Amino acid sequence: VAANITNMFATIVYVPDIKRVPVSRRDRPAKPPLSREVIVAVAVRLLRDEGLERVTMRRLAHELDTGPASLYVYVQNTAELHGAVLDELLAGIDLRIEADAGSQPSLARSVLALRPSGPNYLRLIDTALALLGIGGVPTLQAAWGVDLLLQQATATAAEHGTRHESPDAETEQDVLALVLREVSETEYPSIARAGGDLVSGTGRERLRWAFEVLIGGIATTGTTSPTTASPAAAD
């Protein structure tokens, strides 16, 4: 069960390239009719091609051969657009089977602002709750825990995305590693003692461990709040 959940959330971080958007095979079809669907579809392509920071209203409008104002007929604002894109990506992942290939820069950052309630997002939550339940985790802990897992996933994804954006991202990483390694032993003794451990492991390894930590902790850490769920019936 734990492994299942881990894989599920890992997919959010490394969104696989499952659902290729059909942009039509012509170079550029003579201006497609605007609709929420084509807007989101083009936004997804833009995300894959150029990263989240490029899926802006203006850029997207340009891609659709129109002005930004036109998009507001189908989409309330940028946050909603990003939410729709997330839900679209979520549609592409199988929630129960290991999906473990490809990588896609973040977009989940927008989730920090707008908790989307698209159908695919709800499906994700539902599946996670079910799995935790199967694992014997009490309802309230499972409920709060899903939130925690999502937060972890989105945070990692955001970091991932950000890192991808900046050209000297690896340099930054290296600088951190260097700073940590050469830190004053008297000023920061514990950091000095931890040494390379602070930056050891691959991203995947750490991600996997993080979810194990969370799932283990969620399963064993009680809350002080009373549950509001109906007592588990025999179902």
Added chain:
Amino acid sequence: VAANITNMFATIVYVPDIKRVPVSRRDRPAKPPLSREVIVAVAVRLLRDEGLERVTMRRLAHELDTGPASLYVYVQNTAELHGAVLDELLAGIDLRIEADAGSQPSLARSVLALRPSGPNYLRLIDTALALLGIGGVPTLQAAWGVDLLLQQATATAAEHGTRHESPDAETEQDVLALVLREVSETEYPSIARAGGDLVSGTGRERLRWAFEVLIGGIATTGTTSPTTASPAAAD
């Protein structure tokens, strides 16, 4: 030990209003001489008064009665500025004693992009490592764990900040609660069963629980990687 760590990180999320910036008591002193210090100080005030999304180069320059270009003498870019502000705020918190009052909208979001290596940030990491060590947590787990704790803290802070920004933030929350409560029982059975649990508890309660989960999980979840730290000497 766990409670100590929890409080420490909770302070990042709810940065207390400890270190009031001395903006001088005159209405506006006849243009202070520019320096990194006053820039950061004014940025901190701006943060407290108007939120992170307002501490931009241009807004800050305006506040300092100058043009944005002038700031680039003292600060490399916006990310570095935000990092400096975070470190400044970190300076204001006592890392060992319960600091539990006031609340401050996020800024830690910038940490997602730029892992700051300011002295106060390092002190935070060092203290956390020490506390985990005292709690008997193996070195590697502690090292990876600190990262996780920081991620959780910044993620929560970011969400917090974002929520503060938008005027209809509470509405959004309510909408989510409503969506979750009225969700189709056949489509999303686990969500329906969880009911109010998904949105129960106060922010503080959930935060506290989250850190308990993390600390408990960190302490008990082994890694598959070998440690690179020197074997614990008798010190």
Added chain:
DNA sequence: ACCTGAACACCGTTCAAGT
């Protein structure tokens, strides 16, 4: 050295006016 006006290349969002 330090400072800055002006420019370049972007943003989100609204609204009156068009078809």
Added chain:
DNA sequence: ACCTGAACACCGTTCAAGT
């Protein structure tokens, strides 16, 4: 209805020119 040009109010960053 649907679409849009133009405007408003912002961004970050650079650079030549000033003191």
